[in-house]
Amino acid sequence: MEISILKDREKQIVRKGKEPFKIACGKQSIAGSVSQRACVFCGSRVVLYPVTDALHIVHGPIGCAAYTWDIRGSLSSDNELYRSSFSTDLGEHDVIYGGEKKLYNILISLIDKHKPAASFVYSTCIIGIIGDDVDSVCKRVEQEKGIPVIPVHSEGFKGSKKDGYRAACEALFKLVGTGDTSAIGTYSINILGEFNLAGEAWIIRDYYKKMGVEVVSTITGDATVSDIRKAHGAKLNVVQCSGSMTSLAKMMEEKYGIPYIKVSYFGIEDVSKALYDVAEHFNSVEIMDKTKAMVFEEIDRIYPKILEYRKDLSGKKAAIYVGGAFKAFSLIKALNLIGMRTLIAGSQTGTEEDYKNLSEVCEDGAIILDDSNPAELSKYAIEKEIDLLIGGVKERPIAYKLGFGFCDHNHERKEALAGFVGMLNFVREVHSTVMSPVWKFTRGGSV
Amino acid sequence: MLLRHTPQETIERKALTINPAKTCQPIGAMYAALGIHNCLPHSHGSQGCCSYHRSTLTRHFKEPAMASTSSFTEGSSVFGGQANLVEAINNIFTVYNPDVIAVHTTCLSETIGDDLTQMAQKAKDEGYVPAGKKVIYASTPSYVGSHVTGYANMVRGMVDLLAVSTTAKKLDQINVIPGFVEPSDMAEIKRIAELFGKKVIMYPDTSNVLNSPMTGKFKMYPKGGAKTEDIALSGDSKVTLALGRFATGIGAKLLDTKHKVPCELLDLPIGLAATDRYVEMLKKYSGQSVPESLMEERGQLVDMITDMHQYFYGKKVALAGDPDQLVALTEFLISIDMKPVHIVTGTPGNKFERRIKELTENLPYKVNYTVPSDLFTLHQWIKNESVDLIIGNTYTKYIARDEDIPSIRFGFPILDRVGHQYFPMAGYKGAMRLLEKILTCLLDKQDKDAPEEKFELVM
Structure with a gap:
């Protein structure tokens, strides 16, 4: 089946070649596209989520809290409070009459109960529409309870995940500068x-x-x-x-x-x-x-093992579709080290400069994508006959259905992929999926 | 001790949900829409909604879940989402070429007052809906009901916008509307109905959509799903069997009021008695006797219950899930001498409370249920009265681990086990699978914990 591309998206897809590099990006997704992107709330939630001793309360209808309940494999060495999902679970009545009072009561009772070190209050889409004054509720609770109660302005429709990162940074910045730094050294x-x-x-x-x-x-x-x-x-x-x-x-x-x-x-x-x-x-x-x-010392420890895996993986072809372009850049270099070629590279939120850098480390003919979707990913994955897709939760079943290996480089990674030991884990994971015997049953494996 | 924050002492909570036993309407609407062949669900709201729903469906089914979004911006939330939706409809038909677009709203588009009827008409008037193609829609604000309500509303949308009646005299065919169950259950429910030899129209039908085989090909629209031409014919059927009042009631009733197709509101056919009632209705409306093969399945189920009844006796169970499933499960567990002592759903509705009351009021022990509730409450109840088994979605595993209670996965979402997509819990065979799971769980625990002198070879 020929898979067609949304016309308005053509400029967000570039095939590396002799032409000077030019890509459209940073655009709102086209209405009607099966985008892999998320929203402002999602961006804020993932960034603030690992603050383990804070109370995270999602102000809105239940969905936003339910979908972000303990989905991020971000580990804690101590407190587990952050893994519970607190929601104001707004109903119809609240949407009509406002949810400020409910939010206030909930904050007071939860803070009394859990004694958190701070609280983050996430505004979801609907809060931006019904106009709850979340700031003043937070301020009031902060005064009454003596802990920082920080509003996060993360209404979903106010932009993309990136804007959510910014809202999270603004929330964090309110905490920075309020502690004692006298014991901190020069280095x-x-x-x-x-x-x-x-x-x-x-x-x-x-x-x-x-x-x-x-x-x-x-x-x-x-x-x-x-x-x-x-x-x-x-x-x-x-x-x-x-x-x-x-x-x-x-x-x-x-x-x-x-x-x-x-x-x-x-x-x-x-x-x-x-x-x-x-x-x-x-x-x-x-x-x-x-x-x-x-x-x-670290390289000495892992490099010989990596070379072993390289024997099998050398010359295999990869596609990368991740949230941020910066990560894609590192991944391409890591794949190079084991002899793998990157033929498709894309991200949900890259800038023009990011994509230009990406294309420079990719070979001629490689496809660079901004804000892609399953149809496009499949189209190019098939065209390039890839062996491995690196992505997140929504990309995994696409790879498997097409019969390619997959590596989760997002929330659902089960092994640490950072650092030197992480590189070894990464290579092992790539090896386990690319070289899996299951592909013998699937590729041309008709009965 | 993940849930060490849960105190034993139960407190009165009016306005706070902790660890919800539900999620929001749109995901139910999206799931139902995937049960139409060649249909692209469309989320009319911010990008995140669509992304979260697709991720959750993907985690549950281990399958790609296709859906598009209106990608709301600040502008659309001020001026209304019409431009986005009309553009989306045009783009979708041009590029993704489905037979049907099934639009559902979100809290955002509902609150700004978007009118889907009028918008769909506008898309049509502007020539963006090709001949023979359909746009259906359902209102599914997240602040009302739950994922179950969303499913029900999209089913109602299918009836409203796809079913027609062409003859005054009803045809000798039977409609079946399954509740919010697995693709495997839908296939089983249909298989049982078709044993009676009449034409069966079933929708939604997610089998072969969200449990499709690995083919090595990209399929935007997998093989399964109810065909639109069949859904259209459902207005001519002589009866609708609606399985699970919460998820199917409003759709089935609309078929009755709009197309004069009478409906029978039944429980989900999970467990012996509920499946019996389903089979009874099929017998009645097909005019056929119950096929021998089905009687054998029933006999095997009864045989299994007989063989193992001593192991079921008096075992206390905590249940969390959706109303239709809980009603059927409660009845089934009581019927095999187990004790469902705590029952929790996040879906609001006093009909559920009444039904559970009916089923449990004459029992010689107390059964805890309040509607709606959450998993925090369930955990507190368990702390006060422990159980032998927990049946619920993946989120119940925190409680199971903290309290060291065996648990089995049942319901939505299941994010950490496989099998639900492929093996049904509905029907007689499904009930056998459920019992096998329960027994394995209980007996494994007994094997693990038994002191050496009581460790048994034969059980």
């Missing part, structure tokens, strides 16, 4: 944009510890309110997942003069660079020496 950082999926933040924190760098807070992975409060005491912000956290880094730079660097912890090349960049920033021979020793 100190905040890890931004690392969500501790499958315990990844723990791996990264451990590297910094070995380097002699103090991690003040991880925003947000296994995060606590008290850590975030003193984040302004750190001397450097190290930003991963640039799409979600750059705005917080910028706000902190402006107000507290903390510089920031962008990094990625995926793939040997990028994680090494990330750690060296941090070491370099502090300009300390001791830290640099420790970093070098650690990086050598």
Whole structure:
């Protein structure tokens, strides 16, 4: 079957070639498309979710809370409060008469009961329409209960997931600067944009510890309110997942003069660079020496095993469709290391510059996609005869139905994929799916 | 101790839902719409709604779930979503080429007052709906009802906008409307009906849509689903058997008022007695006797209950789920001497409360239920009176783990097990599968916990 492309979307799809690179992006999805994108609320919820000792309350009808109840594999070393789903469960009566009173009562009773360190109140679509004054309810509760009660302006229709990241950053910024920083040393950082999926933040924190760098807070992975409060005491912000956290880094730079660097912890090349960049920033021979020793040791440990997997994987073809373009960039490099070719690369929220960078590391003829959909992904996956799709929950069954391997690089990853050990896990996961015997039954396997 | 926040002491809560035992209407509407062949469900709201529903359906069925969205912006929420919907309809028919677009609303589009009837007409007037193609719609605000209500409303939309009546004299054919059940259950419900030899029109029918085989090909619209031409014919049938009042009642009643097709509102055919009543109706309206093969299935089920009845006796069960399923389960469990002592649904409605009361008021033990409720309450009840088994969706596993109680997955959503897509719980054979699951769970626990001198080989 020929799969056709929405006409208005043609400019959001580029085939790398001799033409100068030009892509349309940052657009609202076309009405009627089967977009893989989510909304503002989704963006805010995923960023703030790993604040483990905060009370997260979703102000709206039940759905938004139900769909985000414990779906993110972001781990906590202590508090589990964040994994419960609290909702004002607005009904028809509330929509007509307003939900402020209900919100107030719920906040008071939940704070009394759980004694959280802070509370985030997420506004959903409908709050923007019925006009509840969430700010003043939060302020009142904050005064009465003596903990930060922070409104998150995350009405779904007010933009894309990116706008949700920004709303989350604004909410976090209200906490930053309210804690005591006297005990924080010179060689100190905040890890931004690392969500501790499958315990990844723990791996990264451990590297910094070995380097002699103090991690003040991880925003947000296994995060606590008290850590975030003193984040302004750190001397450097190290930003991963640039799409979600750059705005917080910028706000902190402006107000507290903390510089920031962008990094990625995926793939040997990028994680090494990330750690060296941090070491370099502090300009300390001791830290640099420790970093070098650690990086050598880590690579020594994993590289021979990776080469084993490379034998099977070399020359296999991959497609990448992820939330942020920055991650796609790291993934392409990681795939290169095991000899795999990336023939399709796309994201939900990339910028023109992101896509230009992406196309530069892809080979000629590769397809670059912005805000794609199942029909397009299938079309190009079939055309390029790929062996592996890397994506999130909605992409997985598409790959499987077509008979390709799949690797979840989103909330549903079960293994840590960050850091050096993460690279080995990633390669093992890719190997397990690309080389799976199941494809013998499916590819041309007619009875 | 994930749920260590749950205290034993139950407190009066008026306006707070903790750990919901439901989700919102639109996902039910989307699921129902996927039960029409060549149909693209369309979510008239923000992008996130559509994304969440598709993700949840995908996690539950391990299948792609196709649906499009109106992609609301700040502008559309001020000026209304008409432009988005009309453009969407045009785009969808041009590129994705379905036979039917099934539009459902969201809290956002409902609150700004979008009128789907008028918008669908406008799309038609502007020539965006090709000849022979249909746009159907249902109003499904998230702040009313639950996913079950959403399913019911979309079923009603199918009746309203697809069914027609062409003859005054009704034809010798039977409509079956299944409730919000698995594709496997729908297939089983249809199989049983077809054993009676008459034409059966069943919709929605998600079998072979959300449990389709692996073919190595991309299929925007899988093979299954009720055909629109069959749904159209349902206005000429002599009866509608509506299985599960909450999910099918309003659709079946509309077939009656609009096309004079009388309806029988039945419970979901889950368990022995409820399946008997379904079979009884099929017998009545087909004029055929019950086929021998079906009697054998029934006999096997009764045999299994007989063989194992001592293991069911007195076992306490906590149930969480949707009203139609809970009614059928409660009746079935009581009938095999188990004790459903806690029953929780998040779907509001006092009809459910009445029905559970009917089923349980004469029991010699107390049964806890309040409507609507949530899993937090269920956990508190369990802390006060423990049970031997929990039956519910995946979210009940937190309670099961915390309290060390065996549990089986039943209902929506199931995010951590497979099988529900392929193996039914409905009908006699489905009841046997349910019993097998219950027994395996109870006996595994007994094997694990039994002191050595009481560890038994033969059970």
